[in-house]
Amino acid sequence: MSGLLQSLRETLGEDARPTAIQASSMRHLFKEPIEGEKYKEFLLASETGSGKSIAYLLPVLQDLKRAEREQSKPVARHSSLKPLNPRALVLAPTHELTRQLASFAKRLSHVIKLRVMCASRANTPSTAKSSGTASKMKGKFEQTRAPNDAEFVISKSSRMSRPVDLLVGTPMKLLEMERGKGWNWEERARERAMKIGKGKTEEHDDVGEDDGGNKEPAREFWIDEPEMGLQNVEWVVVDEADILFDPDFQQSTLMLLADIAAARGQPVPVISSSDISSTLDSELTHASAQPISYPFNFVLTSATIPTSLSTYLSNYHPSLTRLASPRLHHLPQTLRTEHTSWTGGNKGADIERRIRRVWAEDALVHAKSATGPGPVKLSKVLVFCNKRSKVEQLAAFLDGRGIKCVALTGGADSRKRGSNHHLDGFLKTDGTAPSGPGASDPAQTPHVLVTTSLLSRGLDFSPTIKHVFIVDEPRNMIDFLHRAGRAGRAGEEGKVVVFGRAKGRGSGRAAEVKQRVRALVG
Template sequence: MAYLLTARRTCLRLRSHEFVSGLHSSASAQGPKLRPRLAKSLKPAFNRGRLEVARFDRDEAPHHGRQGEQEQEVSEARMQRQRRATLAEEGRKGKWSSESLEPAIAQKAPEPIERPVYKRKDLDYEATAEDEEFYNPPTLVTTGGSTEISASLKGAPTRFNTPPLLPGFVSALRETLGQDVRPTPIQSLSMKWLFDKEPAFEWNQFLLASETGSGKSIAYLLPVLQHLKETEGSKPPPTPSSRPLNPRAIILAPTHELARQLSGFAKSLLHSEKLRVVCASQANTKSQTTRDATASQMAAQFDSLMGGGQGEFAVHKNAHPVDVLVGTPMKIMEMIRGRGWDRREMTEEDATLDPKTLRRGRDKMVGVGKWRSKPELGLENVQWVVVDEADVLLDPDFQEVTRTLLADISAARGHQVPVDPLPTSPTEKLPENQDVEYPFHLVLTSATIPSTLARYLDAYHPRLIRLASPRLHHLPKTLQTEYASWTGGNKNADIEKRIRRVWAEDALAVASAVTPVTSLSKILIFCNKSSKVEDLSTFLAEKGIKNVALTSASEERKRGSNKHLFGFLRPLRNSQLQKPAPLSNVTPTNPGVISDPSKDPHVMITTSLLSRGLDFDPSINHVLIVDEPRNMIDFLHRAGRSGRAGQTGRVVIFGKSKGRGSDKAREVKQRVRALV
């Protein structure tokens, strides 16, 4: 419906509600925007690939199937008694003789009881957001079905043992995750398929799809690191490279924060089985390289810029060979082709070119100059490429850089792969018979499979082996959902009230806790806009709640490390990896006493920037979503920052429960209910 804001700040309805059905913060100016859809099914479209869904087999309980029979027997006996009583009463009235009583009962068969039968509904997953069918996906395997292609975990490892793992990885896992750690379904499937000693193809392609917090990082790190260790020094590179870095595996992540966390976790697995892991993310630190430099000069420049430290990249001329490189696609492309590789520069002949078509921060006007740094990354040795959060990196907005990087690696290894532009419309058909074969192992991972990604995989990777968790596209079982209503006043005050309620519950738990509790719960708040993040952060700070606000433009992201997230990300158990001292403003000021949120940050406010892949500390058991989710894909990733790895958690969704605008809140509830 359309609204008119009057002088008294009241809202009048002008026309029908169709106007606001697609209303969005940005869509109102840009026209209607298609809502991302989850894939109907992970089943390969051309029957060339393979889909395996994790499902643990177990024997049926002794009473399985007997409940219905018992109910039927009890019902039949009850009907017999009622019939006997009726016939006896009629016999006393002369309608029946005593001799005809029993035959009458025998002749009258009990009527069958009608029981409700569950019929699976044929759903239209391409329906609009207003369609009721969109909000009722089947609950068996995925939101699209694939129930007819289910497979058990027979033959898959149920423990992290030797074999198939090397002893060093088993000890590292137990040291990092605990002595009783067991693989999740997606990790078991990974060890079953990615450790295959006799694969059908020389270079394999895999998709690991499972819910948030299910351990996808371990699922691909273990086979990648073990293969690199087993083949270490066995095969010389096809052609030696003169570049300083020549990794054998590349892991791509959508953000610098995730790249640093992945590299740190990979290092925690390599205490016994030695391999070198380098993180390329520098978090947008400006380069001061104005001329070509040698490896030693570049090393001195990087050391002076970054000062060393965890998660930072440095080039050393006599360093050990690099085995694994972790970074964002754009950063790694800069290391391959040099900074500014994708810049367009206006010349005198481009006088008619509209300057607005230039990309802010990337393209340059005429006369500004050129980047001249030399490439520093060789690709001839690459045997593995992992695309983490593939639904983001292969999204229409980012797929060009990711596919160009994969094509460069393929070309360096002697196999040219074209990078054709993909259709921009979701209704436009993708080209057929365009199979892409890369000369390296390709692993894609994601917690959500949008329909656009499913179409891309069917068209370009039909033989992809798809390994799926049984709870894909669902919230973790240990995560509870709660709905909070706006009071109609200051929304920031409602958020503050909810935060203090969480801490009040913690204080009550401290009084009854058997073991001493010294810290209040930490809370993660997601907003849709950076301006909302800054406004809420200022409000809470004025109310005595110290917090950390992080957006894409925050200065803290330019430090080249994850120190600005200390206290919120899950720490590694090995103390050797935690050399950087914690910041003074996030350390409890009174050890042994319950922490003070007015002095130590217990609240982090951010956008979807930190919703992808990051493993947050278990103390973050509350996630507040204060803006309406743009789509369920975004909601799944935001809510999935809590309730990870079997830990309990709670996601609180704010909305209007009654009055104008409450339809949106009810719609969100219905859509979230389908994901539980």
């Protein structure tokens, strides 16, 4: 559509050309629907930074607008008493990613006038049940919500507003919206009790079930009124499918998909995680698994296809079309890799020296190319650790050395604001870069982001992030691909620096990692 083309030109420029996965998507997903044709099922698989969000957003937005204009498909309006009745859903693993995707979708759809919303809101502790009516308790709960322009808040006055066209959220947040807040409080209380009983800690902070980061003790509370209907959903996109179909997210993703199918009048069996595990381990997978056909267009995207995801799709979605780019499971060609050794016991000092070396190189380039006075533009650096405690310790060390950092883990207070402002200066945006006194001074303005795998999935970081440091040995190459792929995106140059031991205990593992990384570069 001309409106989408205009938005693309405004976003990418006049000379943009599609990547391999975008070209494949346009050839297949833009085909006009044929009368009686079943819904589409596609997997879009391509390396990080190849523009998969454009690859699925363009066909989804165009189909939504065409259906609205031509009425070629029935577009039900306010078909339920619930305030929201979206026509398309995009699922993503973290609130940070949902906000960025929703913002990008708004930029693409502002000319064709589709309504895009993000189901991310500021977190508030669960309110204990007390005396008084449910409506009074609900009113007290809503009063605790801090206002924020990025929050998703449903008020009584908005219940008759026109329905949402595209809604972006995490599976758990969307389940909460369509089943009612508190629908799973008993299960969560049991899980928390089991963790406490086993003395389980949450040291590792890979991308896990992102329910908003509420770490308050579980307390009994009412089940709120659902605020979203699913009858109108005709598109479901599962972004970062390798994560949303792994054990941490699998159950909530499958429950939501089953709820949509049931709401649209074609129920499907709810597959449990144990069923999937037994099917994956069985030699007779195809005989035991019953294929699922969802009554909506189903699109998955991923930068990797692990064996578990491939087997699941073969068993339960055998007719799904897989579109993969030639460089799947490879690093971007613009991303260089470098391996460096620890020099001694103080790893923080080694990391600091490497950061300052990056900035020294920036200063040298500036001195050679500068045409007049002005501050040196220092690169932003993204540092990945495996544990939350390591993130906090390293950030504290660097802060003490005059390098201001943002330290982000799953339980960080800064994530509870309902927006991505805690990542200002690091994420790619359509606005101007931060400016003013101290903006170029790493002692005043954060130039280093220290995090776990929480931010390794899907997020589009600013081109000013040209260096990714991996300071803990990756647990697998899929994890490495996602972390390293935060730089060198969309044709930008970048470098990933992998720290390890050159000799002594652990050096064998470091040599193995180096060999496996080399295979990803080819």
